[in-house]
Amino acid sequence: MLDLIVQTLDDTASTMATVFVMLFITGLMTEMGLFQRLSYLSKPLTSMSHLPAAAASTFMVSFGSTLAANTMIARLRDEGHLSERQAFFSAIMNGVPVYFRELFTYQLAFVVPILGICVGGVYAAVSISAGIIRLIMVMILGRAYLKADPESSPQMLESPVKKDLLDAAIKSLRGQSQIFIRMTALYFIMTFLVLYLSEEGIFQSLDVLPVAHFFGVPPATVIPITIYVASPKAGMTFLGPMIQNGNISEIQSLIVLMLGSMFMLPFYAVKSLMPNYTSVFGMRLGLSLVVVSTAINVLVRLLVLMLLMATV
Numbered sequence: 001m002l003d004l005i006v007q008t009l010d011d012t013a014s015t016m017a018t019v020f021v022m023l024f025i026t027g028l029m030t031e032m033g034l035f036q037r038l039s040y041l042s043k044p045l046t047s048m049s050h051l052p053a054a055a056a057s058t059f060m061v062s063f064g065s066t067l068a069a070n071t072m073i074a075r076l077r078d079e080g081h082l083s084e085r086q087a088f089f090s091a092i093m094n095g096v097p098v099y100f101r102e103l104f105t106y107q108l109a110f111v112v113p114i115l116g117i118c119v120g121g122v123y124a125a126v127s128i129s130a131g132i133i134r135l136i137m138v139m140i141l142g143r144a145y146l147k148a149d150p151e152s153s154p155q156m157l158e159s160p161v162k163k164d165l166l167d168a169a170i171k172s173l174r175g176q177s178q179i180f181i182r183m184t185a186l187y188f189i190m191t192f193l194v195l196y197l198s199e200e201g202i203f204q205s206l207d208v209l210p211v212a213h214f215f216g217v218p219p220a221t222v223i224p225i226t227i228y229v230a231s232p233k234a235g236m237t238f239l240g241p242m243i244q245n246g247n248i249s250e251i252q253s254l255i256v257l258m259l260g261s262m263f264m265l266p267f268y269a270v271k272s273l274m275p276n277y278t279s280v281f282g283m284r285l286g287l288s289l290v291v292v293s294t295a296i297n298v299l300v301r302l303l304v305l306m307l308l309m310a311t312v
Contacts, residue, residue, distance in 0.1 A: 008192040016184050028172045049142030055090040062094040069094040074280045093138045099131025114240040130300040228260030258305040269294040
C-alpha cells in the first residue's frame with residue numbers, strides 16, 4: 001500500500017507540475033486577451049451550436065491542449081459566465097480537435113505504416129468519423145437545448161480593463177489557484193484508485209476468447225486483441241505482420257481492431273479520462289463527460305463492426 005501511495009504521489013506531482021504551468025500560461029494569455037483575437041476562426045461552429053463566444057476561444061485553445069481549454073471552461077462556469085449545460089457542450093466540442101491532431105501524429109505516422117494503407121486507412125477514417133459525429137452531436141443538441149445570445153456572449157472572455165503583463169500574471173495565479181487545488185486532490189484520488197485496481201489484476205482479468213469465437217476471427221487473434229486492450233500500439237505491432245503474412249484477412253483484422261477498441265476504450269476512460277475530467281469539472285459533470293465521450297467512440301466502432309460482420 002505504501003508503494004502505491006508513493007507511486008501515486010510521483011505520478012500526481014509530475015503531471016500536476018505540467019498542469020500548473022499550462023494553467024498559468026493559459027490564464028495569462030486569457031487575461032491579455034490573446035484568445036479573443038483567434039476565436040473568430042471557430043465562431044461559425046459555436047454559433048451554429050448556440051454556444052457563447054467563450055466556447056469559440058476555448059475551442060481554439062483545445063487544438064493545442066484539451067486540458068487547458070477545459071480548464072478555461074471550468075473557470076468560466078465557476079465564475080457564472082457559463083451555465084452547466086453550456087459548459088457540458090463546450091467541453092464535448094473541445095474534445096474534437098484531438099482527433100484531427102492524431103490524424104497526423106498517430107494515424108499517418110504510426111497506424112498506416114504498421115497496418116498498411118487499406119487497414120490503417122480505414123482505422124484512421126473510423127477515428128476521424130468519431131470526432132465528426134461528436135461535433136455534429138454538439139451542433140444538433142446545442143441548437144435544441146441552448147438559447148442563442150449573440151448580444152451578451154461576445155463579452156464573456158473580455159477583461160474589463162486592459163492589463164499589463166504583471167497584472168495579468170497575478171490575476172492568472174489567483175483565478176487558477178482554486179481550480180488547480182481541486183484538480184490535484186481529485187487527480188491523486190483517481191490515480192490511486194486506478195493503480196490499486198491494476199495492482200489487484202482487475203484490468204488484466206478480461207477474457208476475450210469467447211468474444212473472438214463469436215465474431216469468427218481466428219484463435220490466433222486473441223493475443224493481439226488482448227494486447228491491444230493493454231496497449232493499442234503493441235497490439236497493432238503484433239497484428240501488422242499477421243496481415244502482411246496472410247495469416248489474417250483485412251476484414252478480419254479490422255474486426256480485431258474494432259473489438260480491441262471496444263474493450264480498450266472503457267479502460268482508457270477509467271485510467272485517463274476520468275481523472276482528467278473529474279479533476280477539472282468535479283465528479284458529476286466530469287463523469288457525465290466521460291460517459292458521453294466513451295459512448296460516442298464505442299458506438300462508432302460498434303456500427304463499423306456490424307458493417308464488417310455483414311460482409312463476412
